[in-house]
Amino acid sequence: MAFGFNLGFTRVPTRAVGLDIGTSAVKAVEIRRRGRTMHLVAVGTAPTPKGAIKDGVILDPEAVAGAIRAALDGGRIRHKEVFAAVAGQGIVVRNVILPRMPREELAEVIKWEAERYVPYSLDEAAFDFDIVREVAATGGTGGARERDMEVLIVACPRALVESHVTALSAAGVRPKVLDVQPLVLHRALGMRRRSPAGTGPDRLVAYVDIGAGTTDIAFYRGEHLRFTRIIGTGGRNLTEAISSALAISIEEAEKVKLARGRLNAGLPVQASNTSEVDPVERAMIPVVKGLAAEIRRSIEYFSSEIRSIDRGANVDEDTGRPEIILTGGSAGLPGLPAFIEAETGFVTALGNPLENLVSDWHGAATITGHTSASPIEIAPSLSVAVGLGLRGLDVA
Numbered sequence: 580m581a582f583g584f585n586l587g588f589t590r591v592p593t594r595a596v597g598l599d600i601g602t603s604a605v606k607a608v609e610i611r612r613r614g615r616t617m618h619l620v621a622v623g624t625a626p627t628p629k630g631a632i633k634d635g636v637i638l639d640p641e642a643v644a645g646a647i648r649a650a651l652d653g654g655r656i657r658h659k660e661v662f663a664a665v666a667g668q669g670i671v672v673r674n675v676i677l678p679r680m681p682r683e684e685l686a687e688v689i690k691w692e693a694e695r696y697v698p699y700s701l702d703e704a705a706f707d708f709d710i711v712r713e714v715a716a717t718g719g720t721g722g723a724r725e726r727d728m729e730v731l732i733v734a735c736p737r738a739l740v741e742s743h744v745t746a747l748s749a750a751g752v753r754p755k756v757l758d759v760q761p762l763v764l765h766r767a768l769g770m771r772r773r774s775p776a777g778t779g780p781d782r783l784v785a786y787v788d789i790g791a792g793t794t795d796i797a798f799y800r801g802e803h804l805r806f807t808r809i810i811g812t813g814g815r816n817l818t819e820a821i822s823s824a825l826a827i828s829i830e831e832a833e834k835v836k837l838a839r840g841r842l843n844a845g846l847p848v849q850a851s852n853t854s855e856v857d858p859v860e861r862a863m864i865p866v867v868k869g870l871a872a873e874i875r876r877s878i879e880y881f882s883s884e885i886r887s888i889d890r891g892a893n894v895d896e897d898t899g900r901p902e903i904i905l906t907g908g909s910a911g912l913p914g915l916p917a918f919i920e921a922e923t924g925f926v927t928a929l930g931n932p933l934e935n936l937v938s939d940w941h942g943a944a945t946i947t948g949h950t951s952a953s954p955i956e957i958a959p960s961l962s963v964a965v966g967l968g969l970r971g972l973d974v975a
């Protein structure tokens with residue numbers, strides 16, 4: 580919030596509802612500001628009807644509206660204004676270096692710039708951008724153009740935005756802001772967080788949200804988002820692998836995964852002793868290994884890109900080794916953080932979006948068929964909703 584004396588003429592929001600419309604579940608939270616502390620006052624969840632959301636697009640707005648209502652009613656959340664986000668592989672986030680120019684001019688230039696990265700027609704895209712920082716000019720001999728600026732461009736298909744607006748209004752709520760999912764993770768998980776890797780304010784952090792349908796990576800350097808990537812693998816792939824290995828239905832496999840799924844990282848699976856490995860774990864290993872390899876490749880690519888951009892901009896900061904903060908419902912799989920750490924070689928910790936909140940919530944929420952009376956049990960699933968709620972309260 581900008582500096583100013585509050586004389587009672589402006590209303591500082593004291594409560595906000597964050598709504599995460601996921602492929603497997605809708606998660607709603609209400610957060611209230613009380614003095615200097617943030618309080619989690621309500622949590623509501625409801626399963627998303629199967630097939631109603633595909634690659635971020637809400638295909639069945641009526642069905643999703645029903646799930647949104649069920650989540651809000653379940654949490655007894657009556658506030659009509661919500662903060663929600665779009666997700667999916669159609670979202671493009673890019674940092675580009677451009678010469679310094681006025682904001683109005685920039686809005687035009689961004690469109691031309693975006694054309695290089697957006698794989699659909701620009702007429703079908705919604706845009707936003709933000710100036711990240713000023714950097715030294717990359718080309719020329721200085722002179723008139725000594726400084727460039729780094730600009731974050733976000734584009735997503737208009738249909739994605741429209742499908743969300745339709746579902747939200749059918750549910751009787753108004754979206755105050757439609758954010759972009761990977762961008763809210765830092766808000767929920769980054770505040771005042773001490774780094775296990777012990778690096779400075781410019782440390783490199785990959786927030787990795789493993790949901791049901793996708794894994795979203797948001798790569799930050801300090802406070803700035805630098806890259807995002809959405810991988811089409813999530814908890815559903817683990818369930819499918821268990822279902823086919825054990826020859827059981829998807830519903831059964833989901834129950835088995837939640838009841839006894841675990842990974843024993845650090846115990847290499849030898850060909851000779853695979854028979855001793857639990858069949859559920861054995862079924863999941865190739866999926867998590869593949870996912871870990873994708874995460875590692877993305878982080879290595881992002882880190883080397885950042886190094887080369889910084890060299891061009893004459894910035895030479897010691898950022899240390901990147902670390903991974905895991906979240907999303909699938910991050911609750913016992914042993915997953917250690918497994919990802921062993922496979923990627925990057926320090927990996929489980930993020931807790933409730934760390935910076937006081938919990939005043941005393942209800943129960945059911946998520947993936949499991950009823951939890953304690954918010955901490957479902958914390959990994961709440962990161963996006965909490966990040967959106969905090970955005971609503973304008974906590975930077």
Ligand SMILES: Nc1ncnc2c1ncn2[C@@H]1O[C@H](COP(=O)(O)OP(=O)(O)OP(=O)(O)O)[C@@H](O)[C@H]1O
Nearest residue numbers: 601602603604790791792793814907908909911912
């Ligand atoms: N304890 C657990 N162990 C393993 N998997 C779990 C556990 N708890 C939840 N999951 C899995 O987490 C997934 C749901 O997580 P989440 O609510 O973050 O997904 P989503 O937001 O609906 O999906 P997406 O972000 O892909 O749209 C499901 O696949 C579920 O099986």
Ligand SMILES: [Mg+2]
Nearest residue numbers: 601602790963
């Ligand atoms: Mg999700």
